[in-house]
Amino acid sequence: MRVLVTGCNGQVGFLLKNILTDKVELLALTRQELDITNEKLVNKVLSDFKPCVVINAAAYTAVDKAESDEKLAFSINSDGPKYLAKATSKVNASLIHISTDYVFEGNKSEPYMETDAVNPHGIYGKSKLAGEVAVSKYCQKHIILRTAWVFGEHGNNFVKTMLRLGKERDALSIVSDQFGGPTYAGDIAKAIMKILHKIESDKEIQWGVYHFSGMPHVSWYEFSQAIFAKAKVKGVLKNTPVLTPIGTKEFPTPAKRPTNSKLNCQAIENEFGIMPSNWQVELNNIKNYN
Numbered sequence: 001m002r003v004l005v006t007g008c009n010g011q012v013g014f015l016l017k018n019i020l021t022d023k024v025e026l027l028a029l030t031r032q033e034l035d036i037t038n039e040k041l042v043n044k045v046l047s048d049f050k051p052c053v054v055i056n057a058a059a060y061t062a063v064d065k066a067e068s069d070e071k072l073a074f075s076i077n078s079d080g081p082k083y084l085a086k087a088t089s090k091v092n093a094s095l096i097h098i099s100t101d102y103v104f105e106g107n108k109s110e111p112y113m114e115t116d117a118v119n120p121h122g123i124y125g126k127s128k129l130a131g132e133v134a135v136s137k138y139c140q141k142h143i144i145l146r147t148a149w150v151f152g153e154h155g156n157n158f159v160k161t162m163l164r165l166g167k168e169r170d171a172l173s174i175v176s177d178q179f180g181g182p183t184y185a186g187d188i189a190k191a192i193m194k195i196l197h198k199i200e201s202d203k204e205i206q207w208g209v210y211h212f213s214g215m216p217h218v219s220w221y222e223f224s225q226a227i228f229a230k231a232k233v234k235g236v237l238k239n240t241p242v243l244t245p246i247g248t249k250e251f252p253t254p255a256k257r258p259t260n261s262k263l264n265c266q267a268i269e270n271e272f273g274i275m276p277s278n279w280q281v282e283l284n285n286i287k288n289y290n
Helices: 011-020 039-049 070-090 123-138 158-168 185-200 220-233 266-272 279-289
Strands: 002-006 025-029 053-056 094-100 142-147 171-175 208-211 242-246
Touching: 002 011, 002 039, 011 025, 011 185, 025 039, 039 070, 053 070, 053 185, 070 094, 070 123, 094 123, 094 185, 123 142, 123 208, 142 185, 158 171, 158 220, 158 279, 171 220, 185 266, 208 266, 220 242, 220 279
Parallel strands: 002 025, 002 053, 053 094, 094 142, 142 208, 171 242
Antiparallel strands: none
């Protein structure tokens, strides 16, 4: 099975490369090796390699910066997936595209389902939604995998930020009125591996949009409490900062964050047997995040 992974230096792409290296015929490319906004290059790479499955882990993820960098955000998050989808279809391959909870408005009380109406607020969410639309339009055999609150050993993420700040400060104020499911990047990679197994088995697949994120759902404040508690137990931090819960209004950012980033993951369990990421278990490996 030939698999092409884009964005292999990102949080998910890096771990995908590790998990797939000895399991498939893999071509894992960084942004420098394959700029997905270059349509001619995308066509050439896919035409030459002829993958069975393309996994798009490339994305513009600077949520706040996107508000002043709209052109680049849409180029990477919308045009890139469109070019990949067209090229994937030409070689009769399947496309797995990673998306985000930011496509939703974030005001629903219950976890979001795949069938819920989308209504992103910021440029990041709008650009990612445009990418979803392009993928579904130009590649029939597609899986759009929405996830949220991603963290891992590689790249920048909330866990690493908290550990760094925990060493620098005695007290931190953390937003407590935004809720979601922290998702370990390695579990996203494992989920994609299960999807690949089903594609390879030639079993009938329900193509479309799926949600995959972590459980249990928590606020950023509660997630921080868990991070620091584990960091102290594991000896990563000798002393942990005093945490104060604050509201979103007390921590203004250029881009509006969803109040509710909780995703209902029942569909991916039903179709692929994939269970939600257990972020509490992953925090046992917190020494790897320094």
